[in-house]
Amino acid sequence: MENLIFFNNKGGVGKTASVTTIAHILATEFQKKVLLIDLDPQMNTTCLYSEVDFLQLFAKVYNGENVNTPGSKSVEDLLMDREMDIHDAIKKTEYENLDIIPSYLTLSETEERMKADVKTPQQFRLQKHLKAVQNEYDYCIMDSSPSVSIVNINGLAAADRVYLPVRCDGGSLLGVAITMNLVQTVQEYNPRLKIGGIFFTQWNGRKNVSKTVYELLQEAFGNYILPTNISVTKNIEEGSLVQKPLLAYDNGKEKCRATKEYMQLTKYIMGVKEDAKV
16 A cells, blocks of 8 residues: 655645545546545545535534534544554445545644653554555545644655645745655655655646746756646536535536546556556
């Protein structure tokens, strides 16, 4: 199993859209066994691959009620319980070959609890659990939140490659710089971690800002920029409302440009793995 994490310290750059789309393409188009892990307390990846009543969830959050499903295990439980069987947190999705370890809104509170629990090194807890399913999946794909948190560091410490989605704006540039520094720090205790690459989302090459940001990143991190950019599309937002990943939302009709680009990006990611085996 190869562990991939999509991370950028800047929010709104398409991490979740990329994770949910690429994981689904790997599982359905290429018949790879994929384990999704949602490390984001916003739980958007979890919502996309589960039967969530958004109106009911909104009402519970607004009224301060507990939104966690009684008896259901999540990544939060894995991070807090080193003796837990990871299989208890894995949920099947409606798509063959695609499983998920969900997140809950209370994941944001886990970091403080982890700091108080010093029985095991904080940054290696997820890595330890993933070893138990190493031979059951081809890929583990991790979504992350836009923060330098111990939860995200657990993802980086368990990962083989990190991919950075980027939008063409100043905040994304800063996010890349912070992310690169964090990756270098994590590489000191996870030397397996490599930068898989940087790719642009919500791309519109006709805009001057796109050209400017591309040139700046090309100058600073040219070796890491991937050959595929992801175009702007309304299908990602529309698909999230009906809880369908991009490829499934496009199914039965002509695929939008972004879907075709994500297909190309997925093939590239698979190719890197295949090259590594040679």
